[in-house]
Amino acid sequence: MIYRRFLRDRRGTAAIEFILIAMVLFTLLLAVAGFGNVAQRQIAIQTAVRAGGEYARFFPTDTSGIQTAVTNALPSGWSLSGTPAVTCSCNGAATSCSAIATGTKCDFPFLVNISASMSAISVVTPLWSQSFNNSASYEVRIQ
Template sequence: MANMCHPRLRETGYVRNFLRDRRGTVAIEFAMVASLFLMLLFGIIAFGFQFAGRIALSYVVAEGGRACVAALSEGECVSAATAVMNDALAGYSGLVTNATPAITPGTNGRIVVSVIGANVGLPVLPFVPDLSNLPDVSTTFIVTDPLG
C-alpha cells in the first residue's frame, strides 16, 4: 500500500530529503574558499615576478654605471658598460626579455645609463599581466675629474 501513494507525495518526500541532506556543503564551501585563496596566491606570485624583474633591471643599470665610471675614456665607457650590462642581462634571461642597454654620455660629466624596451615577467604564466608600459629603468651618473 505504501507504493500506491500519489506520485506528488513521493516527490515531496524526495525533495524534503534532498533539502535536508548536508553531505556536499563542505565541498561547496571548500570550492568557494579555495578559488579565492588561489586567486590571491597567484596574484602575489605575479606581483613578485614583476617586482623581481624591476629589481633585476635596476641592478643591471647600476652595474653598467659602475663599469662606465671606472672607464678612462668615453668610448671605453660605452663599450665596458654595454658588455657588463649584456652579461648581467644574460643572467636574467628567463625573467627579463627584449632588454637593450643604452649608454649616453652627456655634458659636464653626466652619463645616462638605461635599459630600454625590457619585458618583465615569466612566459610560462600567460595569465600574468603585461606591465611593459612602465617607464624604462634609468640612472644618471655624474663623473667628476678628481684632479680638477
C-alpha cells in the first residue's frame, strides 16, 4: 500500500528531470570549452609558424632567428613542446642551413621548412577524456 502511494506521488519529478538534463548540458558545455581551447591553440601555433616563415623569407639561413620568431609570435604565457624544427633543402636534398650561409652551392628550389608542436589542455567531461597535441608546419620557397 505504501509502495503504491509512493509511485503515484509526483512531487520532485521536475527536480529529477532537471538534474538529468543539466548533467547532459554540463557535459556538452565542458566538451565545447575543451575543443575551443584546442582550436585556439592550433590557430596560435599556425600563426607562430607562419611568423617564422616570414622571417625566413628575409633571413633563410638564420636558424636561431627563425626559432626565436616562432617562439615570440606565441601569446604571452604559452610555450611550445620543444624547440621549433628548421630544416633546409636544396633541389629536394636535405642540406644544413648553416652550410648554405657559409657558401655551399644550392640549386633551386631552396626550401626552408619550419615545424613546431605544443600540447593542448586535455578535454575532460564526466563521460569522456582525451589529450590532444597541436602541431603545424610551414614551408618557404626562397628564390
